[in-house]
Amino acid sequence: MNGDKLVWVAPAPHVKHNDNSRTIMLDVVIAMVPALVWAVYMFGFRVLSVLAVSVASSVIFEFLFQKILRRPVTVLDFSAVVTGMLIAFNLPASVSLWVPVMGSFFAIVIVKQLFGGIGKNVVNPALAARVFLFTAWPSEIGGYVEPLSEKLSPLTVNAGDIVASATPLASLKLGETPDVSIFDLFIGNMPGCIGEVSALLILIGGIYLLLRRVITWHIPVSFLGTVAVLCFLFPQTQSVQAYEFMFMELFSGGLMLGAVFMATDYATSPVTSSGRVIYGIGCGAITVFIRYFGGYSEGVSFAILIMNLLVWYIDKATRPKPFGYIPKKKEVK
Amino acid sequence: MNKNDIMCCKTFISEVEALALTFRGGVHVPEEKNTEGKAVRLFDSPKTVSIPMSQHIGAPCIPIVKKGDTVDMGQIIGEVKAGLGCPVHASVSGTVIAIEEKRNSMGMAVQNVIIENDGENRISPEVRPYEGSFEELTFEEVVEVVRRAGISGMGGATFPTYAKIQSAKDKVDTLIVNCAECEPYITANHRLLLEEPDTVIGGMKILLRAFGLRVGDIAIEDNKPDAVKLIREKVKGSDFAEVKVLATKYPQGDERQLIYAITGKEIPAGKLPADVGCVVFNAETCASVYRAFVYGMPLIKRIVTVDGDCIADPCSVKCPIGTSYRELIDFCGGCTKEYRYIVNGGPMMGAAQWDIDAPVTKGTSAVLVFSEKVKPVYEQPSACIRCGRCVRACQMRLMPNYIATFSREGKYDLCEQYDVMSCVECGACTYVCPGSVPITQLNRAAKAKINEKRKLMKGGAK
Known part of the structure; x- marks a missing residue:
């Protein structure tokens, strides 16, 4: 029938699900598109310049690193694209264009590849880059553009001089009521980083990821739930109702972006369901702790990074009891 | 709620099958049951059969025939001298043309008795129905008849059935007939249930008697509603069998998950089903037990699902043990494309074969032939x-x-x-x-x- 053609002889199983790393990463990219479109509408086309530089430099750094070290090149799995997009999402639209390049280098080369590449990094590369840029060049990151008033053209090279405005989160930190309504906070009509402003559109992306079964509900729900409960129980200001304060905290800053896209990063979150709940609660608690008592107004990045470091222990502690587990016999008294 | 209401509720629930039993975890694999609507075709005329002396764990058989001997269907051609194992029988009538060593799919060298089929289908005088009364069957008799008939588990793991019965003696309160058939492609059990339900139920009755049990469970996945309906009708009004409907999920047919789904008991690690009071038999194994008692016919034929994207006319085929894949594939219209992957059993747990002339054994529930579409999973980085x-x-x-x-x-x-x-x-x-x-x-x-x-x-x- 077959002439001399050879057949494959491999151990079972012989079939595989269609999902692979690339389809998952593409789904994440798709989930980020609504928030991106909103950012372009809000801040102007310069958003796309930041994004393009960030994504391109991430991919190039990964490619170069793997080429130089003669490792298999894995840029086609799109994970570098996701990292690049997330770095851009964490920068204001007015940022100088060399900043995302620095961020990409830190994220891809130092945080991801030096630790062994995809799946082996200890902390989330994009978040680590955000914190790195945030602490190294605070003045570059600090300038948030007031939405709609000054649309930035894609060719604005250095937009650092644009009048920056305080983010609602910074106002909350000072015990003031932000001059933005909760509804505006929810849809994203406020100053902030490119990808973090619209809670609504990030949630839509999150629902897409849930429906595609890319992420599970455990981390976002426990993360946001913990923040909501803590803020509701211990509001920082008496000038608004507790529930109003809770919604302001939920919809401002990088919380939504962090809970939906950052904390759910596979490599740096637990693999067990119960572990994911613990991890989410930890992220939420540390976020509120830093927002209330820390020096920064924003605590999400640090919270997630701290929990990232604990993932291995959470996995170990929440290891399920195997089917038919026989408990070790206790000594009879 | 009075008793009547509760009964009504129960009937309602079982009718809508809202409560399909299952376990935690598992995966949904595309079912690919392309052959479920096709009747089993009988293929009883392979030119030669090559019968391995070892088809499952336990001691290999020693051939008791010589080259040139004439053998009849059902005649014992290999005996176990010592230890665990059961005899093998000639699956066709004809002449022994060779006894040679071949490597099986696990890579082990096994003696094969090769018989040229004379096409006469002479039945050996050794084949005699059980003569005693079914009402007075003893445990030892069942074990002996099942052993002599060379019956081993036909779901894939092929543990000798008599040894399973023996090891479960006096330990079991639940007997389950496994018709889950959770592997993709395979429809052998499904077709058997539809076409010969009485043999399965009959075999189950014999096994129930052996264990002194009154009621057994027939477990069927809910992707076979026609089989569920038919078996329900068959056992209606009798009190010895209950049909349990299982959710369609892989690996529902694994003994551990099956027992968990039906009884809620977890078999402790490293223990056997009998240790939690259960014993599980594959549907076709039950049918073989029935045939061994009623016709005296040992296990010499089985249903094999022949499928895969290369096969011209996929269907389930009943063929003698020892039929080569090549003849089986030709019987199903041959290959339409170049084959690159041959699997003995389902795509999840079956063994890949290197030899298209390999024989069907007691554990071959399917022969799947794939083109280049299927590649080993470790081909990708x-x-x-x-x-x-x-x-x-x-x-x-x-x-x-x-x-x-x-x-x-x-x-x-x-x-x-x-x-x-x-x-x-x-x-x-x-x-x-x-x-x-x-x-x-x-x-x-x-x-x-x-x-x-x-x-x-x-x-x-x-």
Whole structure:
């Protein structure tokens, strides 16, 4: 029938699900598109310049690193694209264009590849880059553009001089009521980083990821739930109702972006369901702790990074009891 | 609620089958039951059959025929001299043309008795129906008849059935007939239930009697509603069988998950179903037990699903043990494309074959022939991205991602700590892995290494 053609002889199983790393990463990219479109509408086309530089430099750094070290090149799995997009999402639209390049280098080369590449990094590369840029060049990151008033053209090279405005989160930190309504906070009509402003559109992306079964509900729900409960129980200001304060905290800053896209990063979150709940609660608690008592107004990045470091222990502690587990016999008294 | 209401509720629930029984974890594999609507075709005229003397665990048989002997259907041609095992029989009538050593799919050299079929289908005088009264069947009689008939589990694992019955003596209160058939493609049990339900039910009755049980369960996945309906009708009004409907999920047909779904009991690690009072028989095994008693016919034929994207006319075929895949494939219209992958059994747990002339054995539930479409899973570069899908898929509740990582690094002690020995190698983790990590394969390697080490330590202690 077959002439001399050879057949494959491999151990079972012989079939595989269609999902692979690339389809998952593409789904994440798709989930980020609504928030991106909103950012372009809000801040102007310069958003796309930041994004393009960030994504391109991430991919190039990964490619170069793997080429130089003669490792298999894995840029086609799109994970570098996701990292690049997330770095851009964490920068204001007015940022100088060399900043995302620095961020990409830190994220891809130092945080991801030096630790062994995809799946082996200890902390989330994009978040680590955000914190790195945030602490190294605070003045570059600090300038948030007031939405709609000054649309930035894609060719604005250095937009650092644009009048920056305080983010609602910074106002909350000072015990003031932000001059933005909760509804505006929810849809994203406020100053902030490119990808973090619209809670609504990030949630839509999150629902897409849930429906595609890319992420599970455990981390976002426990993360946001913990923040909501803590803020509701211990509001920082008496000038608004507790529930109003809770919604302001939920919809401002990088919380939504962090809970939906950052904390759910596979490599740096637990693999067990119960572990994911613990991890989410930890992220939420540390976020509120830093927002209330820390020096920064924003605590999400640090919270997630701290929990990232604990993932291995959470996995170990929440290891399920195997089917038919026989408990070790206790000594009879 | 009075009793009547409760009965009504129960009937209603069982009718809508809202409560299909199942277990935690597992995966949904595309069912590909392309042959479920096609009647089983009988293929009883292979030119030659090559009957391996070892078709399952236990001692291999010693051939008791010589080259040139004339044999009849059902005649014993291989006997076990000592230890666990049951005889093998001639599956066609004809002449022994050779006794030669061949490598089976596991790579082991096995004696094969090759018989040229004379097409007369002479039945051996050894084939005699059970003459005693079915009402007075004793446990020992059942064991002996089943052993003489060479019956072994026909679901794939092929454990000798008489040994299973023996080991479960006086321990069981639940007997389950396994018609889950959770592997993709395979429809052998489904067709058997539709076409010969009485043999399955009859075999179950005999086994129930052996264990002194009154009621047994027939477990069917809910992707076979016609079989559920038919068997329900068949056992209506009798009180010895209950049809249990299971959710369609892989690996529902695994004994451990089947027992868990039906009784809620977990078999402790390293123990047998009998240790939780259960015994499970494959549907076709039951049918074979029935035939062994009623017609005296030993296990010489079985239903094989022939499918895969290469096969011109996929269908389930009833053929003699020892028929070569080549003849079976030709019977189904041959291949339409070049074949590159031949699997004995289902695509999740079956063994890939290198030889298209390999024979059908007692455990061959399917012969799947694929073109280039199917490639070994480790063909692609792989990396664990820690998505946790394998952890959620593992019905044994292990952490396959960690075990695979440790195994790849050669840290077998850690694998053992993470309970790799509980792994049943069902393949669900490899199936779902988006990183293309050959998890099951790595687990298997770790298990082999650990077993090796345990053997060494045992030897050292002596």
